Amino acid sequence: MSGYKQIFKDKLQSGQMWLQYCLDCQRFVYYPRERCPYCWQDRLDWQPVSGLGTVHSYTIVRVSALPEFHPPYIYALVDLTEGVRMAANIEECSLDRIQVGMPVHLKIINREDNAALPIFIPV
Ligand SMILES: [Zn+2]
Numbered sequence: 543m544s545g546y547k548q549i550f551k552d553k554l555q556s557g558q559m560w561l562q563y564c565l566d567c568q569r570f571v572y573y574p575r576e577r578c579p580y581c582w583q584d585r586l587d588w589q590p591v592s593g594l595g596t597v598h599s600y601t602i603v604r605v606s607a608l609p610e611f612h613p614p615y616i617y618a619l620v621d622l623t624e625g626v627r628m629a630a631n632i633e634e635c636s637l638d639r640i641q642v643g644m645p646v647h648l649k650i651i652n653r654e655d656n657a658a659l660p661i662f663i664p665v
Pocket of ligand 1: 564565566567568569578579580581582583
């Protein structure tokens, strides 16, 4: 695993989400990578993020890909207030309550293999 992906995972494991931040164009970057996808410079710093966002889109998963999650469950694209979009499960939300634009916040859970996994729950 590359160093920047390990940093992301280590921060999650310690209970916080940190994302790369481009010092040249001053935008957050996700997923972790070597160069900024907007300006192609490589001066990427790390900063903690709020964990707040809104649901951009979602789907209902009916066949589980991860043993921790029992279908049906919600898998969504979440727009963080920092301007990045990430895919994650939505928990603590009934299937008839989920909607595009719903405010959510980050929750970090530990998978069965102890790897930290970011999910979101309704605000
Ligand atoms: Zn940049």
